Structure formats: structure tokens, C-alpha cells
Amino acid sequence: MFDLQCQNVTKKFGALTAVSGVSLDVPAGSFFSILGPSGCGKTTLMRMIAGFETPTSGDISIKGRSVVGTPPNKRNVKMVFQHLALFPMMNVGENIAYGLRCRGAGKAEIADKVRDVLDRIGLPGVAHKQVSQLSGGQKQRIAIARCMVLEPDVLLLDEPLGALDLKLRERMKIELKLLQHQFNTTFLYITHDQSEALVMSDNVAVMNAGKFEQIGTPQELYHRPSSGFVAGFVGDSNRWRGRVASAAGAVCSIEVDGGTVVAASSGPLARGEEVEVFVRPEAIAIGPQGSAGGNNRMAGTVDSLLFNGANSRILVRSAAGALLEVDSPAAGEDTPLRPGDAVELSFAHARTLCFSAAARP
Amino acid sequence: MSSADARRLSLILLFAPFFLWIAVLIVLPQLGIVGVSLREKIGPGEYVFGLANYSDFLGQPIYWNTLLRTAVMSILVTALALLVGFPVAYYIAKIAHRRSRTALFLLCLVPLWVSDLVRAFGWIILLRETGVVSTVLQATGLVSGPVELLYNDATVVVGLVYTVVLFMIVPLVSTLDGMDDSLIEAGLNLGGSRLTVFRRIVVPYAMPGIVAGCIIVFMMTAGSYLTPVLLGGKNSMWFTEQIYNQFITRYNWEAGATFGVLLLAFTSIVVWVGLRLTGQNLASTVATR
Numbered sequence: 010m011f012d013l014q015c016q017n018v019t020k021k022f023g024a025l026t027a028v029s030g031v032s033l034d035v036p037a038g039s040f041f042s043i044l045g046p047s048g049c050g051k052t053t054l055m056r057m058i059a060g061f062e063t064p065t066s067g068d069i070s071i072k073g074r075s076v077v078g079t080p081p082n083k084r085n086v087k088m089v090f091q092h093l094a095l096f097p098m099m100n101v102g103e104n105i106a107y108g109l110r111c112r113g114a115g116k117a118e119i120a121d122k123v124r125d126v127l128d129r130i131g132l133p134g135v136a137h138k139q140v141s142q143l144s145g146g147q148k149q150r151i152a153i154a155r156c157m158v159l160e161p162d163v164l165l166l167d168e169p170l171g172a173l174d175l176k177l178r179e180r181m182k183i184e185l186k187l188l189q190h191q192f193n194t195t196f197l198y199i200t201h202d203q204s205e206a207l208v209m210s211d212n213v214a215v216m217n218a219g220k221f222e223q224i225g226t227p228q229e230l231y232h233r234p235s236s237g238f239v240a241g242f243v244g245d246s247n248r249w250r251g252r253v254a255s256a257a258g259a260v261c262s263i264e265v266d267g268g269t270v271v272a273a274s275s276g277p278l279a280r281g282e283e284v285e286v287f288v289r290p291e292a293i294a295i296g297p298q299g300s301a302g303g304n305n306r307m308a309g310t311v312d313s314l315l316f317n318g319a320n321s322r323i324l325v326r327s328a329a330g331a332l333l334e335v336d337s338p339a340a341g342e343d344t345p346l347r348p349g350d351a352v353e354l355s356f357a358h359a360r361t362l363c364f365s366a367a368a369r370p
Numbered sequence: 371m372s373s374a375d376a377r378r379l380s381l382i383l384l385f386a387p388f389f390l391w392i393a394v395l396i397v398l399p400q401l402g403i404v405g406v407s408l409r410e411k412i413g414p415g416e417y418v419f420g421l422a423n424y425s426d427f428l429g430q431p432i433y434w435n436t437l438l439r440t441a442v443m444s445i446l447v448t449a450l451a452l453l454v455g456f457p458v459a460y461y462i463a464k465i466a467h468r469r470s471r472t473a474l475f476l477l478c479l480v481p482l483w484v485s486d487l488v489r490a491f492g493w494i495i496l497l498r499e500t501g502v503v504s505t506v507l508q509a510t511g512l513v514s515g516p517v518e519l520l521y522n523d524a525t526v527v528v529g530l531v532y533t534v535v536l537f538m539i540v541p542l543v544s545t546l547d548g549m550d551d552s553l554i555e556a557g558l559n560l561g562g563s564r565l566t567v568f569r570r571i572v573v574p575y576a577m578p579g580i581v582a583g584c585i586i587v588f589m590m591t592a593g594s595y596l597t598p599v600l601l602g603g604k605n606s607m608w609f610t611e612q613i614y615n616q617f618i619t620r621y622n623w624e625a626g627a628t629f630g631v632l633l634l635a636f637t638s639i640v641v642w643v644g645l646r647l648t649g650q651n652l653a654s655t656v657a658t659r
Contacts, residue, residue, distance in 0.1 A: 088555075155560065
């Protein structure tokens with residue numbers, strides 16, 4: 010059973026196509042994210058689901074029923090806005106009660122439900138407070154509670170963490186995931202921040218220029234990206250441009266600046282085709298690793314050490330002059346490497362991915 | 371000279387014109403008016419202190435009836451200006467495209483380029499017995515003889531609304547402009563109808579602007595002179611007309627001053643009651659969001 014389905018949804022604004030032929034199925038009770046750079050059409054897609062825009066073509070259905078002709082206030086899809094849009098003229102309790110009152114719920118029922126939902130989000134007793142008295146994270150939770158008290162079929166979240174500072178954002182990521190489990194409601198989350206999408210989601214759709222590039226679990230997107238855009242957008246990657254020297258099935262040999270690497274390709278590539286090669290920092294080992302075949306080798310010198318706790322990196326300048334980010338083998342203080350040391354890098358063929366550079370603009 | 375002294379001096383210099391203006395042009399004349407209203411004429415050039423002017427006012431129903439009538443009509447004009455101004459302001463602030471917004475706002479200002487007097491004569495040209503409207507009605511056969519549309523209360527109210535509506539629109543546009551569109555969308559998304567969203571979100575948000583506009587419009591209307599006199603003629607019975615008569619026609623400065631004080635006091639009371647009823651205060655109305 011799918012809570013939310015989009016079939017071939019397209020939205021044009023005059024000559025501009027904001028969303029082009031997008032289809033998605035969100036299973037009930039799952040956390041689905043749409044990840045894309047700003048201006049890729051993800052907000053337009055969400056506004057169509059909420060009913061603020063009408064698709065030019067295609068169909069949107071919620072719990073199996075098409076809602077294209079339904080006005081926004083009749084859809085059981087609630088939305089957490091980017092800047093939360095809590096009503097400043099009402100206190101917290103009135104904010105949460107607003108939707109219930111619109112539904113015509115009784116006074117006692119409203120009071121019960123408001124108290125109940127405040128308990129569930131861990132903020133009991135704030136009902137009488139003014140919105141301006143709350144902290145950023147509390148406002149966030151109130152905005153979610155205001156929607157969840159109406160028991161929506163789908164909760165839409167439009168980059169709600171964007172306005173928070175980094176520390177709070179990290180905490181809210183986990184909290185949102187927990188809230189989703191607790192309410193057991195389908196969440197559709199829109200973000201341009203890949204770590205938000207990867208951490209929280211069951212499934213992620215990567216969107217670019219109005220189209221979905223790939224839909225999959227965070228693991229699939231990270232380890233088996235289907236396009237150069239996804240490989241570059243999800244997670245960190247070292248990337249080079251190169252030319253296909255020879256191709257044999259899914260394995261091709263690619264000429265890059267200062268050498269040849271063997272890479273895995275997801276689609277057929279022609280000889281001489283321009284490609285982009287992606288290697289994750291953690292796929293590269295420093296030092297001669299596995300002297301047997303199956304590894305690409307590259308010589309270089311340590312340029313600098315970037316200490317960032319467990320995410321420490323080493324910047325290595327290859328013989329051809331390109332800078333590569335490599336995961337630091339020892340996160341501790343006593344890395345044996347110093348800037349200027351000569352090193353050898355090795356990375357497995359299977360973890361070296363290449364995509365046709367012509368496929369995307 | 372220390373920098374603190376310099377700052378104090380510049381503050382004094384900056385505020386001096388403002389203080390002079392308030393003191394010399396507003397407070398002093400008002401005090402003078404109050405002083406004049408409190409003296410009784412007992413002979414040529416002979417005065418004593420007393421409240422006789424005020425008791426005269428209360429003793430003459432025509433006077434306080436005129437004051438009440440002026441207040442009621444001004445409240446009506448204010449209500450109509452709000453009714454007309456709100457949709458215009460909402461359109462300019464929320465619906466119109468960014469680019470056309472300035473142009474629309476300027477269009478609202480156009481009537482102000484013409485003086486009150488000329489605008490009133492414009493209405494007279496339209497509405498008098500031999501005027502445009504009357505002629506057109508006769509030509510189309512809707513009426514058999516010439517119609518006089520001037521010199522009645524409806525015309526006065528329409529003319530006043532036309533004169534003051536801009537002063538309702540400006541504060542409304544600036545408050546509505548500060549309102550995030552997502553508040554309206556959130557209101558709809560959570561299940562509110564357009565009416566609910568308007569009543570529970572838009573109006574409460576715009577309340578400071580509504581109150582500011584109403585105060586300005588009410589004060590301007592109650593204190594207006596030209597429009598009611600020219601469009602209402604002898605029937606207009608506007609209180610400012612009484613003040614003018616006392617000062618100029620009858621040369622009774624004591625009575626005129628009394629009426630002036632009473633008009634100020636009465637309109638202030640109306641504004642205060644209005645603020646109490648809407649639960650606003652002057653500070654929140656003036657402060658921008």
C-alpha cells in the first residue's frame with residue numbers, strides 16, 4: 010500500500026519546466042526524501058502534493074485516491090514549512106488547536122489532543138507560551154506537532170532544518186527520525202543537504218533539473234550511484250575527467266591525466282568517450298595495498314593534513330598535479346605522515362566508478 | 371570637548387527643530403485655545419475665568435447634536451474606508467507582482483497631487499443638477515428630469531471616503547507586506563477555509579495596520595472642513611463648520627475655542643475607546659513588525 014503516489018507529474022511555468030515527468034511511490038509509514046540542489050524543482054513538487062500548485066500533467070494520489078482536483082484545505086496532507094510558519098498571533102496551544110478547530114472538534118477533545126501531542130513531542134506544559142518564547146528546536150517540534158495532531162496521511166517537510174545552527178541540526182536529524190517512528194506516519198522530506206537525507210531516510214530520490222536521477226535506499230545511492238550527478242552529489246568524491254581507452258563489459262580502462270585507471274561503469278561506454286571518474290575518499294588506501302591485481306595505483310605527495318576528528322582527511326597531490334582527498338588511516342594524533350612525504354595510493358577497480366560526461370550538461 | 375558631549379550636542383541639535391515644532395506650533399496654540407475657552411466675556415474687553423462657554427455648549431442641543439453627528443459620520447467613513455481599503459491593500463501587498471506593486475501604490479497617491487478644494491469641485495462637476503451624472507441619466511432615459519446628487523449625507527460620506535482612503539491603504543500595505551505568505555498557506559494546509567484563514571490569521575496579523583489606519587482616517591475625517599462644506603452644503607452640519615462660524619462669522623472666539631477643545635477631547639475619547647475595544651495600544655500600533 011502506497012500512501013503517496015505521483016505518476017508522470019509535470020509542471021511548467023510558461024516556457025520553464027520546473028518538474029518534468031516525475032513518478033514516485035512512497036510506501037506507508039516510511040521516511041522518503043527528495044534530495045536536490047536548490048532550483049531543481051523539489052519545492053514545486055512538494056507544493057503540488059500539498060495543493061498550492063496544480064500539475065500541468067500527471068496524477069498525484071494519496072492513499073490511492075487522486076487529489077489533483079482537491080483544494081489544499083481538503084487534502085489530508087500536512088506540511089511543515091521552511092520557516093515553520095507558526096502563527097505569531099496565537100500561543101503554542103492555539104497554534105496546535107487551529108487545525109482541530111477548523112475541523113470543528115469540541116473544546117474538551119481539543120484540550121485532550123493538544124496535551125497529548127505536546128507530551129509525545131516531549132514539551133509538556135508549553136501550551137500557554139508565546140511562539141517567540143520558544144527556542145529554534147522547540148519551534149520545530151511545535152510545527153510538527155501542529156500537523157501531527159491532525160493525523161495526516163502524509164507529512165511534508167520543506168527543508169525545516171535549514172534555519173537551525175549546525176549542532177542543533179545534527180540533533181534534530183535524529184529527533185525527526187525518532188518522531189517519525191513514534192507517530193508511524195509517512196514523511197516526505199525535502200532537502201538539499203545530502204547528510205540529512207542519508208541519515209533519516211528509508212528511501213531517497215535524487216532530483217536534478219526537474220527530473221529524478223535515481224531513487225533508492227541511502228546505501229544504494231552511496232555505493233551504486235546510477236549517474237555522475239548522483240555520484241557527485243551524494244557523499245564526497247574525488248573526481249577526474251578522462252577518456253575511455255578500452256571497454257570490456259562493465260570494466261573499462263580510462264586514460265586520465267598522468268596515467269590509466271581501471272573503473273567499473275554502470276552502462277556501456279564507447280572507446281574515446283569523455284567520462285568522469287569518481288572515487289570515494291574512504292576507498293583509497295595510502296601505501297601499497299594488495300600488491301596483486303585489481304587495484305589502481307597512483308603516486309603522490311602529502312600536501313596537507315586536514316584534522317576533523319573521526320572525519321580527518323589527508324590531501325594528496327598526485328604526480329599529475331590533481332588534489333585527492335583520502336581518509337586518514339589513523340584518526341589519532343600520531344599520524345606518521347607529514348606534508349611533503351611521498352606516498353602511494355591504491356584503490357580497488359570495483360570502487361572506481363565512471364560515468365559518461367556527455368550524459369549530463 | 372569629549373565625544374560624549376559631542377554626541378549630546380548633536381542629539382540636542384537634531385531634536386531642537388522637532389521640539390520647537392511641537393512646542394511652538396502645537397502645544398502653545400492648543401494651550402492658548404484652552405485658555406480662551408475658559409474665559410467669559412462680561413463686557414467689551416472685559417473677561418473673567420469661568421466655564422460658561424462649556425455650559426452654553428451643553429445647553430444648546432444643536433451644538434452637541436452636531437458634534438455627535440460628526441463623530442457618527444466619521445466612524446461610518448472610517449468603516450467604509452477600511453472596507454474599501456483592505457482589499458486594495460491586500461491586492462497590492464499580496465497578490466500583485468513585485469514589479470506592478472510600486473506602480474499601483476503610486477496610482478493610489480495620484481489624487482493627492484490635486485488639492486482638496488479642486489477634488490471637491492471635481493465631485494461637484496460630476497454630481498450637481500446640471501452635472502455629468504445627471505445629464506447621462508437623462509440622456510439614457512433612466513430619469514425624466516434633472517437630479518440633484520449634491521448636498522446630502524451620502525455624497526458627503528462618499529467624498530470623504532475618497533479623500534481619506536489612501537491613508538487607510540498605506541499602513542495596511544506596510545503591515546500586510548511584512549506578512550509571510552507561508553502563514554496563509556499554512557492556514558489553508560491545516561484545513562482552514564479561505565474565510566477562516568482571513569478571519570483568524572490575516573486580520574489578526576494586520577490589526578496594528580488596521581488600527582493605525584482607522585485612527586488616522588477618523589481624526590482626518592472629524593477634522594475635515596472643505597469636503598463636508600462643499601459637498602454637503604448647508605445640510606452637512608459638520609462640527610468644524612460650527613467652529614469656523616464661531617470664529618469667523620460671529621467673531622465669538624470664546625465659543626469657537628471651546629468647540630475646538632471639545633472636538634479634540636471627543637475624538638481622543640473615541641480613539642481611546644476604539645483601542646480598548648480592539649485590545650490594541652498606541653505603542654503596538656506605531657511599532658513596525
